[in-house]
Amino acid sequence: MTGAGDALDQQLWDFVYLYDAAYDRAARAAGLSAAQACLLDALTRGGRSMGELADELLCDASNVTQLVTRLEAGGLVSRIPDPDDRRVRHVSITPAGRRVRRAVGRAFDFPSGRLGRLTEEERLQLSGLMAKLLAPDTSPSS
Amino acid sequence: MTGAGDALDQQLWDFVYLYDAAYDRAARAAGLSAAQACLLDALTRGGRSMGELADELLCDASNVTQLVTRLEAGGLVSRIPDPDDRRVRHVSITPAGRRVRRAVGRAFDFPSGRLGRLTEEERLQLSGLMAKLLAPDTSPSS
DNA sequence: CACGACTCCTTGAGGAACTCAAGTAGTGTC
DNA sequence: GACACTACTTGAGTTCCTCAAGGAGTCGTG
Numbered sequence: 364m365t366g367a368g369d370a371l372d373q374q375l376w377d378f379v380y381l382y383d384a385a386y387d388r389a390a391r392a393a394g395l396s397a398a399q400a401c402l403l404d405a406l407t408r409g410g411r412s413m414g415e416l417a418d419e420l421l422c423d424a425s426n427v428t429q430l431v432t433r434l435e436a437g438g439l440v441s442r443i444p445d446p447d448d449r450r451v452r453h454v455s456i457t458p459a460g461r462r463v464r465r466a467v468g469r470a471f472d473f474p475s476g477r478l479g480r481l482t483e484e485e486r487l488q489l490s491g492l493m494a495k496l497l498a499p500d501t502s503p504s505s
Numbered sequence: 506m507t508g509a510g511d512a513l514d515q516q517l518w519d520f521v522y523l524y525d526a527a528y529d530r531a532a533r534a535a536g537l538s539a540a541q542a543c544l545l546d547a548l549t550r551g552g553r554s555m556g557e558l559a560d561e562l563l564c565d566a567s568n569v570t571q572l573v574t575r576l577e578a579g580g581l582v583s584r585i586p587d588p589d590d591r592r593v594r595h596v597s598i599t600p601a602g603r604r605v606r607r608a609v610g611r612a613f614d615f616p617s618g619r620l621g622r623l624t625e626e627e628r629l630q631l632s633g634l635m636a637k638l639l640a641p642d643t644s645p646s647s
Numbered sequence: 648c649a650c651g652a653c654t655c656c657t658t659g660a661g662g663a664a665c666t667c668a669a670g671t672a673g674t675g676t677c
Numbered sequence: 678g679a680c681a682c683t684a685c686t687t688g689a690g691t692t693c694c695t696c697a698a699g700g701a702g703t704c705g706t707g
Contacts, residue, residue, distance in 0.1 A: 371635070398663080424684075425687080428686055449673055478514075493517065498622075567656080567659095568695075590655085
């Protein structure tokens with residue numbers, strides 16, 4: 364349909380496929396599922412409460428409950444009730460969780476391995492293109 | 506760890522995240538799961554027999570059995586025994602399956618939407634970079 | 648031909664991820 | 678204090694996925 368663009372479409376598909384597979388392997392090597400690794404990663408960024416995590420991971424709140432329950436059982440995160448609003452539970456990563464997260468990062472060879480093939484200039488090029496692709500959507504919503 | 510590369514790492518992560526989410530939405534809009542859409546897509550490329558599909562999808566043969574069973578129940582694919590080797594079953598996509606596959610392609614707005622922001626020259630640049638990243642692994646194995 | 652080794656697929660059991668519906672506990676408002 | 682509302686949990690149910698085991702078919706070798 365897109366004519367000459369098909370080759371690029373295929374390349375992006377392959378890229379994402381490889382990336383996902385590499386991440387899954389890395390997580391599994393550290394004893395986690397990809398979803399668990401994602402949650403652990405989200406914790407080091409913005410999300411803190413269960414609800415925020417659900418928003419960030421684009422999934423149901425009850426799914427987060429289960430993920431956190433399993434991670435908590437493994438001692439990687441802990442639930443901390445919010446003193447100001449006792450409905451809210453903050454999730455915080457434990458030292459063990461931080462260690463495992465770093466292990467995932469180390470095992471995730473995609474960036475280091477593949478990206479290492481590019482020159483500094485090419486990386487800048489790629490970064491520029493990504494910035495353009497990732498810019499917030501400007502299409503009408505609601 | 507990688508110094509200035511961290512920003513690019515994050516961009517790629519976000520890119521893949523967006524891509525995956527968009528594909529999942531597209532599949533779901535057509536009444537499929539992402540895994541089912543993947544299988545349907547793999548069918549139009551190389552894979553034909555159950556085993557080949559398992560190889561292509563990087564998963565267990567028994568998983569393919571289940572996926573195909575569900576897709577077959579929906580009339581999107583059909584199993585055809587190989588006359589030369591009766592252990593083998595080829596999977597072929599039905600007209601209905603082809604229709605659904607096209608619907609997924611149409612609903613998958615990521616390439617058209619995001620990639621449309623790039624100029625032809627930028628797309629060529631991106632394609633070149635992807636080619637470099639996707640080239641077969643040259644690291645020693647076994 | 649018959650036996651054994653091997654391949655292809657399926658079945659069964661079980662875990663993890665996910666969703667939806669319903670429920671519990673806490674907050675805020677009038 | 679009753680009401681609506683929010684945050685999380687629980688329960689039921691589906692799909693994806695894997696591993697172990699089994700049935701059926703193929704092929705080489707004596």
